[in-house]
Amino acid sequence: MRVRTLTQLTAGFLLTSAIAATPAAAQKAAAKTDFHQWAPTPPMGWNSWDCYGPTVTEAEVKANADYMAANLKSSGWEYVVVDIRWYVGNDTAHGYNEKNPDWNLDAYGRFVPAPNRFPSAAGGKGFKPLADYLHAKGLKFGIHIMRGVPVVAVQRKLPILGSKATAADIYSKEGQAGWLRDMYTVVAGQPGAQEYYNSLFQLYASWGVDFVKVDDLSSPYHKPEVEMIRRAIDRSGRKIVLSTSPGETPIAEAKHVAAHANMWRTVGDFWDSWEQLKEHFEVCNRWSPHIQPGAYPDADMLPLGRIGIRAERGDDRMSRFTPDEQYTLMSLWSIFRSPLMFGGDLPSNDAFTLSLLTNKEVLAMHSSSINNRQLFRQDNLIAWTADDPKTGDKFLALFNAQDQELAPASEAAWASAVITRQTPGHSQPVDVDITGARTLYLNVRDGGDDIAWDHADWLSPVLSNGSKTVSLSSMPWKSASAGWGNVTANKSVSGADLLVAGRKYEQGIGTHSNSMIAYELPAGFTRLQATAGLDNAGAAQNTGGTVQFLVFTQNPFRPMPADSVRIPVALTQLGLMGPCTVRDLWTGKTTRGVSGEFAPYVRRHGAKLYRISVAKK
Incomplete structure (x- = not known):
């Protein structure tokens, strides 16, 4: 791990801190203004996550902003949001660099942009030059942050601006995100805790930030930090729209979150999966009573156009949604009045995608309709x-x-219980009599929660006939589909090693719910034996994934x-x-x-x- 030295950063950031001091009159004016007025219609913009994961560069942000200004601004699109880990100089695509991250933070324990990725941030300027670039085009600038205080700031006991406390005085390991361990929880009520969040948003206000997406805040719902963030924004003197992420935000907290944030997630990360899209009908119906001006349930991003360039999920591709599914997505998000955050690379847009984003009558409905239900x-x-x-x-x-409906689990030759990270070993043994079967169907189904991290593995699958064994993962499948990504032999669906409960498996099949893998079987095999497991990539994510494994020896598909x-x-x-x-x-x-x-x-x-x-x- 490499950290920029304080001597390299202190001079520039003392200047930044001086700039950040907000006049008391502006602070009082912001505090008196109802923040809901800052987003009178659902926010619309572009976010770097679906394209570039944690590796987006300043040049890519500007290219997307240029396209928005030229092609989308007149239709109401205005926010350009730099997503996760803009403060790491050497992050990796399709995941995160947690081995030796090149952190960039200032003397007060606040992350700052990596100058090798954002050259205009050099010399302590932070994101102000990039924000100025966007503002000059009539656009607004947003950033992503993780809830909490940086682990590295705690380790170095860095001081908190406006307080005698240090980062080591305000943190707790309790509630730390399991999927990315950059941050510790900030303990509300500790001397220096509110001052820490105040210092963050004072810095962001000095940069000219208009929108902040705060991750690891909604599910589970961290009410004390939501409240600290609200106070810090109001104190900053700048009208910064607040987005909480990811969901599902507990609906029992609907009134509270609407009183503190402009938008809040209703689902986990949403990708170009029909299964995930279909789940939104129930979710949107559940949340529609809570739509109000300036406070919007957020159905997550629009994974349309060209995505996956260096993203967490999948490879460089055009959205897997069919044109019909794209109309479904845009119609539901619009009549539900979800914020619209486009995930595709705008300069790579095609005419069809652009037509979805610029339909004046649809966007007018999205902007001003009422009684949406x-x-x-x-x-x-x-x-x-x-x-x-x-x-x-x-x-x-x-x-x-x-x-096309599937046969119920009761018709399967074998079905597991629902497997979660509470399941011992995150797995269950598979032993199925397949005597006489000519076709084998391996099916994984979602366990019924709202979590989209259902990475599932068929581990060490072996066919046997009493005297001979064959590894199923060495055989070609007849067909294979996964709810997200691609079914992969001897790797997880994300392309990593097959890992379940910390144990590595050399052979197996990585997939995701909902998935179906079909094999034509050679004659004579009588048993399938394997281990069905929840992959570490799913188990590590917040509350973890939930999956059920099934084996069919007869076609499980009902007529189309x-x-x-x-x-x-x-x-x-x-x-x-x-x-x-x-x-x-x-x-x-x-x-x-x-x-x-x-x-x-x-x-x-x-x-x-x-x-x-x-x-x-």
Whole structure:
């Protein structure tokens, strides 16, 4: 581990601290202003995470900002957010460098931008030059931070600006994130604790930061630190929008979080997985009563366009979502009024992706609609509605979330219990009689929580016939799909070693829920033996993943549902009477004289989005 020396940094940061001293009048004015007014509509912007993970550079941030200013600003997009670990000079793609991180922090234990990645930050300037660059384009600047005080600041007993305490006086190891151990919990009430957070946001205000995403704050919910952060922002004298992450934020804390933050996560990290997208219907329905001006449940980022360039998950790719699924994503996020944070590399955008981001009628609904709610759900046919407060028109979103159904666990040849990190050894032995089977299906299903870190491993899988054994991981599969990433032989789904409960396995199959791997079996094998385990990558994440493993020897897939189905809606369900005019917001097509019932066809995994007006007499 290499840390910038204090002599290298102190001079520049004493200057920064002097600049950061906020006039008392500005502080009082900010404290009197309701922070909800700082985000009167759901924030819209770009975030570096889905493209670049913890390795984004200043040049890449500027390139995305330039594109936003030229192509998206006129549609309401304004925030440019630098995500995690901008203070590490040698971080790694597809994960984090926790072996020898090149930390950059100032004399008061506050992380500062790595100058090799952000050259304009050299000489103690911090992010101010980059923020100035964005502000000159009419955009706003945001950063990501981790909750807490840096471990390295505690180890070095660095002083806290505005306090006689040091970092070593305000920390606790309790509650430390298991997935990234950069920070310790700040103990509310300890002398210096509030001053530490005050010093952070005083620094960010001096840089010109407009938006801060605070990670490891929502699930579990760290109420004391939420409150300290709110006080620190209000004291800073700058209107900094606060986003808490990741979720699901406990719904029991909905009132509290809405009183302290502008947006808060409702799910864990969301990627280009249909299974994850489908889960949002239930989540958004649960959170829709809590939408209010300046305080928004956050369904997480838009993993659209080109993503995965140097990201945590997957390789450089265009979003795996089909066009139908992308319409579903944008329609649900918009009628739910989630903040819209685009994850793709903007300069790599294609025309279709740009069209999703610049549809004026959809964005107008997202910005100003009210009474946003689920109208009905009939199995996997779903309707949402909202009102236009100016015209009285109704918005209607229709979703066909039907899937090819799987056989229940009761029909499997073998099924595990739900495996979590509370399961002894994070695993369960597999021993299945497969006599007479010609096809083998290995299925992993989500255990039913909201956690997306369900990395699962089939470890040391062996076929046997009493005298002969064959490693299943050495055989080619007939087909393989995973809920996230790609099924991988002899590696975890993230490409790392197969690790379960700290033990490394040389042979196995790495996958993720929900996944299905099919094999054509040679004749004569009678048993499958293996270990089914929750991979360390899942177990280490906050509350951990939950998975169930199943083995089928008969085709578990039910017949495919129809490609398109009608979803009927009685206009009276929307409170409308008489002939109506229906406008398709995605295509721009208008249909007049609709009465009684409106029943369009909606493609599987697709969506339709309409404005419905009572016809003028």
